[in-house]
Amino acid sequence: MVKKPAIEQMEMAEQAEMGIGPQNCSIDDRIQCVENEANENTHDQQMSEREIREEESVVIYECDDDGEVQYPNNYCSRGVRRIQSSMHTFLDEYNRPLKIGLNVTLLVLYSVYFSCAMYNSFEKARALLAMTVFVVVCFIYVYIRDRFGHAVNAGICQPLSTFFDKHWNRVKWVTAIVILMLILVWIIIDTSKNPSNMMSFVGLVAILIFSFLFSKHPDKIRWRPVIWGLVLQVILALVILRTWWGFSAFRFLGEQMSAFVDYTEAGSRFVFGELWYHHAFAFKILPLVLFFGSIIAVLYHIGLIQIIIAKLAWLLQFTMHTSASESLATACAIFLSNSETQLMIGPYISVMSVSELHAVATAGYTTVSGSILGAGVSLGINASYMITASVMSAPAALAVSKIFYPEVEKSPSSTTSNTAKISLPKYSNVIDATVGGAMAAVPVAVYMGGTFLVVLALLDFMNAFLSWTGGMVGYPALSFEIICAWGFMPIAYLMGVDWEDCFVVGELIGMKIVTSVLVSYKKLAVILNNRKLGLEPTISPRSEVIVTYALSGFSHIAGIGMTMAAMIAIAPERSKDISAVVVRAMIAGNAANFLTASIAGILYEGEDMPAMVNSTVVSILDENSTAMYSTM
Known part of the structure; x- marks a missing residue:
């Protein structure tokens, strides 16, 4: 607020009489100068206020004594506000009865629908x-x-x-x-009844002996988690592979998984065109990773994932007496990727013992995530075998890990009274979970695509070099696949693979360890397709079961870097401990996969038994499957 000119004149006059005003003017001139200056300031302030009102067009309302804004006397606006206020008051007052009534109504409607559906066709x-x-x-x-x-x-x-x-x-x-x-x-x-299954038992014993010989502290091994891990694995295998209802349940899951994978075709066709299947990996498998990431996030948002993981973690912790954090990580690894599993147990990594860090890494190497599972189904791998392998390998991961690296420290979550809490971020609603899950899966898709590109390029370069090297001594057919086949043939035979298939299976195992599980899946899909077409090379149904179980894990050399990056990013102060256990954990993960494959070989009973009912995998490309395999 600018002072009035009369007051300023009096002040300037007093200043002039006291000799503190401008010294080059008379008293009258000084008063005139002050008067002109005051007029200019008043004019400037009026212009400034006018410009602000014109530019911002701010409408200012007064408030009543209670502090509430008084809006213009618009009867329509006030009526709408009164209706809204009444509705809010009503909903707040009768919130519980309304929720109960809505839930009962929905339950009755669903019951009617469910009854009609069951009456119409039980099979459907x-x-x-x-x-x-x-x-x-x-x-x-x-x-x-x-x-x-x-x-x-x-x-x-x-x-x-x-x-x-x-x-x-x-x-x-x-x-x-x-x-x-x-x-x-x-x-x-x-x-x-089937003597060939005895070889799988020999392989199981050999894997346990191998794990004991390479144990970090063989004198510190606690045998309770080892024994209970094997017991749980055998029980799961019996239920899944030897009971009709157990096998039917997992066969049903396999059928639904195969059908679920096909839904990505709509998105691939819209984005990439009608001929998307000519580039099946880029336009089918990588989008599938985003689709699965989104679905997992939605299931997490509604609470389904937490219920399943929490109960599995409790079962492992109660029976095997492992710590809460490593039990939770093992349960998470059945459904989630390695990086997502680390996020689940993020707050515990910094305080875990070295043995627990080893167990967490081993669990990530032993199982396959939902995204990798979907990718394998897309390639044509049997969905039922992959699901059962991932579930059975969870207790095997803890059992083998506790042999390779026994616990010698006291963990904060080592007692059964402690229960680890899941720590993934919350989503605001289903839409946020859908978008957030897809965005979180983008790095996984980029990793898969980049790994495939680089690994296959290096593999081709390595084969060219080996062929050139072998040609110097008259063996130009030398390749990386042949070296893997000869190197891993004994392991394949010990797991119970038919001898005539050991060369092919050894090649698949070697490629999985050195390159990636998806590279081996891709090769296995071609081999299985050859069996349908009567071509070579191919393998028997028994060998297919064993090798699928043996390959269903993330334990390969490229996965070491990914595991280290995920864990060190969460707990950089543990980088020395993490880097010291990841290689040993990768070996332990492969041993756990081979243990699961051996148990599957022990329980194999042939094509006429529940374990080998007709394949449940539905081709993702129907009439275009031939075109897909020709592009691999």
Whole structure:
């Protein structure tokens, strides 16, 4: 606010009389100067306020005594606001009854729909029945957990855990000997029907001996996680491969996975055109990674992933007595990629023991994520075998890891009373989860594409060099594949692969370890397609089962860098410990995969048994499958 001229004149006059004003003017001139200056300031301020109002067009409303804004007296606007205010008040007051009424209405409508679907065609409604049962079980579990979880844990789980821990030192050797003897007797009786399965048992024993010989602390091995890991693996294998209902369930999952993969065709066709299948890897498999990343994020947002992972982690922790953090990481690795698994347990990596870091890395190497699983199905690998291999390999990863690198430290999460918490970021809604999951999967797709490009280029260069080197001594057919085949033939034979297929299977195993699991999947898909067409090389159905289980893991040399980068980025202060265990963990991951493959070989019973019902893989390209294989 500018002062009024009369006041300024009086002040300037007083200043002039006191001799503190301008010295070159008379009193009248000084008063005139002040008056002119005041007029100019007033004019400038008026112009400035006018320009601001014109530029910003700000409408200023007054507030009442309660601080609420008084809007213009517009009856339409005020009416709408009153209606909105009344609706908000009503919803706030009757929120719970309205939610109950809405849920009951939806439940009744779904019950009517479900009944009509089951009455119309039970065969068509099997998938709907399975999903309904699964959702109902999840709701029941959540209800019991939220209301009685603490009571159940305190009254049942903790006393049982305490009892076993208290008496374990007395009965552990007796229990171990009894369990191992029962398994041994059962295997001898079972394999007597099919003597070729005995070789897979020999391979299982050889893998355990190999793990013990290369243990970091062989005198510190705790055998409880090892024994329980094998027991859980055998139980899962029996349920999945020897019971009709277990095999049917996983066959159903395989069928749904194959059908689910096909949905990416719509996006690929729209973005890349009708002839997208001529570039199947770039336009089918890489978009599939984004699709799976988005679906996983949505399942995480609605809470389904947390329920499954939490219960699997609890089962591993309770039976094997492993720490909460490494149990959680192993359960996560069944569904998520290596980097996503590290994020899940991010807060624990900095305080983990070295043995736990080794176990976490081994779990990531032993299993395949949902994205890799989808990519393998897209290439034509049996979905049922890949799913069962990933589930069975989880306890094997912890068992083998605790042989390779036993625990010699005290971990903050080493007791069963501690439960590790999942730490992925929350999404605001389903749309945010969909977009966020797809964006998070972009680096994975780039990694896969870049790895394929570089590895295949280097492989071709290596083969050219080996051919040139072999030509010097009269063997120009020398190649990397031949070296892998001869080097890994003994391992393939020990796992129970038919001898005539060992050369091809050894090549696949070697390529997987040195290059990438997807490179081996691609080669295996061509071999399986050759069997359908009556071409060579090919392998028998038994060898297909064993090699699929052996390949279903991320344990290859290129994965070492990815695991190190993910873990060190979260806990850079542990870089020395992480770099010291990743190579050993990669070897342990392969040993766990071979252990799973050996158990599958022990339980194999031929094409007429549930373990070898007709393949459930649906070709992703139908009539275009021939074109796809011709581009590989």
